[in-house]
Amino acid sequence: MTPAATANVLTPAGIIDLDRYPIDRLDGSEGRAMLDAIRADLRARGACQLPGFLRQEAVDRLVTEATGKRDIAYRTDDVHNVYFEAIDETRPEHALLQHSSKNAIAWDRIDPDSPVRIAYEWDALTTFVGEAFGLPACHRDEDPLGACSLMLFEEGDELGWHFDRAHFVVTLMLQGARHGGEFEFFPNLRTEQDENHEGVRERLTGSRDGVITLVNEPGTLSLFRGHYSMHRVTPVKGGRTRVNAVLAYAEKPGRKLNDLTQKLFYGRTA
Numbered sequence: 001m002t003p004a005a006t007a008n009v010l011t012p013a014g015i016i017d018l019d020r021y022p023i024d025r026l027d028g029s030e031g032r033a034m035l036d037a038i039r040a041d042l043r044a045r046g047a048c049q050l051p052g053f054l055r056q057e058a059v060d061r062l063v064t065e066a067t068g069k070r071d072i073a074y075r076t077d078d079v080h081n082v083y084f085e086a087i088d089e090t091r092p093e094h095a096l097l098q099h100s101s102k103n104a105i106a107w108d109r110i111d112p113d114s115p116v117r118i119a120y121e122w123d124a125l126t127t128f129v130g131e132a133f134g135l136p137a138c139h140r141d142e143d144p145l146g147a148c149s150l151m152l153f154e155e156g157d158e159l160g161w162h163f164d165r166a167h168f169v170v171t172l173m174l175q176g177a178r179h180g181g182e183f184e185f186f187p188n189l190r191t192e193q194d195e196n197h198e199g200v201r202e203r204l205t206g207s208r209d210g211v212i213t214l215v216n217e218p219g220t221l222s223l224f225r226g227h228y229s230m231h232r233v234t235p236v237k238g239g240r241t242r243v244n245a246v247l248a249y250a251e252k253p254g255r256k257l258n259d260l261t262q263k264l265f266y267g268r269t270a
């Protein structure tokens, strides 16, 4: 980065397109209409995408930051089942192994003036996320590693089919792969009351019934209820790294990962 760019710290309005998405004016008529549309989308398919949420300059800076930090990213390459649980061989859908590999840049390695830090720490974004998901309260995670991270998916990297442990996830797409790297999603495949083991097994053995593919445009904010909707990221191909940010929130204040999870995702504790 040039000295001029370093000195030029972006403001929330310079990072997020607040003309298109008035997240700091949720009480106004445009803000209310936006929230209504987002909530309807989340109800209907468990996911909502806001293309052009980040301004181009913020996207460009974040891709430069993330790719520049490849060497301090922590690489994971694992097999797991869709529940991230110890395998129960007596359950077919439980024993079908998935592959995931990616490189994660932890929250404490993200620049003080990084656009993603400024956006994540802006209370208006936190309030907006809570309102979008219809939560009584919404807090940023307080985990020094996992609160908000930058992810790099290189050639062959993917996330196998899974249900998130968290009830909802927020991502920012920064750079799509040339091929693959697509986010595929089975809306509401299970519910709190019904695990739908049969439906899960069918999807893991080839059924595409009900699948949706989300857009991969750089600058898009995605909100999704990944706890009920099985999803994956298809293998990256074509030589361009897929880069995104994952923003973590909780209904209660002070959420942190336990030591085991920190070690698993970031290779250390903090």
Ligand SMILES: O=C(O)CCC(=O)C(=O)O
Binding pocket: 151, 159, 164, 169, 171, 183, 226, 231, 233, 244, 246
């Ligand atoms: O990289 C993505 O688009 C999805 C991330 C995801 O599924 C997760 O963080 O659990």
Ligand SMILES: [Fe+2]
Binding pocket: 162, 163, 164, 169, 226, 231
């Ligand atoms: Fe996920």
